[in-house]
Amino acid sequence: MQHPATGPKSAAANPPATRPAGRASDRTESALQYPDGSVIWQTRSPALPLTVERTTYDASGRHRRLLCTGVDGQRVYAAPHHVVISDPAQRPTAVRLDSSARELTAAIRRHTADCRSCCEEAVFWGTARRCLLGKRLVDELGALLHYRDNVAKWLEGKPVDPTVLRRGQGVTVRGWHYDAHLRCHTRQAEFVGRFVEADHHGYLIVREMEHLTTAAYRAVHVFHAP
Helix, strand or coil, X not given: CCCCCCCCCECCCCXXXXXXXXXXXXCCCCCCCXXXXXXXXXXXXXXXXXXXXXXXXXXXXXXXXEEEEECCCCEEEECHHHEEECCXXXXXXXXXXXXXXXXXXXXXXXXXXXXCCHHHCCCCCCCCCCCHHHHHHHHHHHHHHHHHHHHHHXXXXXXXXXXXXXXXXXXXXXXXXXXXXXXXXXXXXXXXXXXXXXXXXXXXXXXXXXXXXXXXXXXXXXXXXX
């Protein structure tokens, strides 16, 4: 599931709401945890380290945000699913991400059954009728899945697995030789579908984001995009 990218913002613009303490049973956080003092970087700016000051919520009260300080002293807000902790040993493992997704899914179902407002929401991913806690749970799960299916895979640096790639998922095409000089070209694209040629070499059909044209590339040339 794709989540809109959240770029750096000035701390003075639209400051997030203060994070409520909440009861233990109301906790909505996933495995994407960044303790105060953690050094992270945003997927769009890997070369710019940030230090986490604290975790809060945005103005809507729905989405967690990290208040961070850059090396230049500027304070910015970052979304937990669009950042990576610098120390690989502190990053959530694939097993932890999967278990966290199951835990959040179960929490959403339990809360929906118990909440008079959320039980009126007919769609699992729907949030129009949900209470604030219900919205937080759904948004947190969506953010976690984006990190698990895009950022974590991108960190591995391996080509995509066509069997689990979803329609609409962001990918990057690498190592495609597009002229006689065999110059490499990298393309940002959106996954559209897949097919297999008679020679059984797997191809993926992707749509380029810039020109909205579709083309087929060998699966070994298609990588995850954060």
